[in-house]
Amino acid sequence: MAPQYREPMSKATPADARAAPRSAKPRASAKRARLPRSRLTKAEIETVFERFQARLPEPKGELEYVNPYTLLVAVVLSAQATDAGVNKATRALFAVADTPAKMVALGEARLVDCIRTIGLFRNKAKNVIALSRILAEEFGGEVPRDREALERLPGVGRKTANVVLNTAFGEPVIAVDTHLFRVSNRTGLAPGKDPAEVEQVLERVVPDRFKRHAHHWLILHGRYVCKARKPDCPVCPIADICRYTAKTGPAGALPVGAAGPAVTA
Numbered sequence: 366m367a368p369q370y371r372e373p374m375s376k377a378t379p380a381d382a383r384a385a386p387r388s389a390k391p392r393a394s395a396k397r398a399r400l401p402r403s404r405l406t407k408a409e410i411e412t413v414f415e416r417f418q419a420r421l422p423e424p425k426g427e428l429e430y431v432n433p434y435t436l437l438v439a440v441v442l443s444a445q446a447t448d449a450g451v452n453k454a455t456r457a458l459f460a461v462a463d464t465p466a467k468m469v470a471l472g473e474a475r476l477v478d479c480i481r482t483i484g485l486f487r488n489k490a491k492n493v494i495a496l497s498r499i500l501a502e503e504f505g506g507e508v509p510r511d512r513e514a515l516e517r518l519p520g521v522g523r524k525t526a527n528v529v530l531n532t533a534f535g536e537p538v539i540a541v542d543t544h545l546f547r548v549s550n551r552t553g554l555a556p557g558k559d560p561a562e563v564e565q566v567l568e569r570v571v572p573d574r575f576k577r578h579a580h581h582w583l584i585l586h587g588r589y590v591c592k593a594r595k596p597d598c599p600v601c602p603i604a605d606i607c608r609y610t611a612k613t614g615p616a617g618a619l620p621v622g623a624a625g626p627a628v629t630a
């Protein structure tokens with residue numbers, strides 16, 4: 366599977382209760398004590414990730430890229446767009462512009478021509494040229510392995526920075542997109558009112574040995590099994606642990622029992 370990241374367009378069902386609001390930076394440690402608790406026990410959380418790992422030891426995304434810079438560009442372009450649509454445009458784009466200097470040389474007008482099939486292409490083209498110029502002039506053409514530096518780039522927010530840090534540099538950070546937000550709340554793994562809160566809960570409850578791949582396991586689970594409109598609960602590998610009360614089944618909704626004990630990691 367080729368690498369991929371995106372902000373999916375699918376909407377949560379009413380049962381999901383809350384759609385992912387705009388991301389915000391997590392607050393400092395003073396807020397930690399008030400974070401929601403996982404509804405899964407420590408042993409259950411271990412089991413969830415052990416099962417994901419057993420099924421897919423080295424999970425990958427589906428956005429195509431050839432280096433950290435093209436990964437960054439692909440993630441910026443993927444907001445409110447499909448992976449397939451981004452990949453279709455970037456194959457030709459990255460063949461001629463796979464470094465910040467080459468992208469600046471390509472210019473905004475030609476970049477627009479390359480990505481006009483992607484939503485919000487004009488604004489994204491401005492951001493890609495602007496961030497490429499900064500990388501070329503201030504970072505020697507390299508993508509910084511630094512969250513603050515990444516988040517200062519045009520069009521780059523916390524989620525994009527996390528994806529780059531995790532995928533390009535192997536940092537054990539968890540980018541929370543719509544899929545992770547939905548899965549974390551549905552299952553009870555990491556309840557939260559917004560992506561920032563879910564990220565903080567995941568950071569607290571996901572065992573260190575699973576953090577590097579947690580983003581990809583959860584995003585793939587959300588994309589192909591725990592889907593927004595109708596989750597495939599009958600084939601779900603963690604159905605016996607998940608706390609979702611409206612699981613789907615061959616004979617319709619199958620309510621599950623009461624939630625288990627809460628834990629603080």
Ligand code: SF4
Pocket residue numbers: 551552590591592596597598601602603604605607608609612613
């Ligand atoms: S049992 Fe259903 S709702 Fe729970 S994680 Fe699996 S697919 Fe999602």
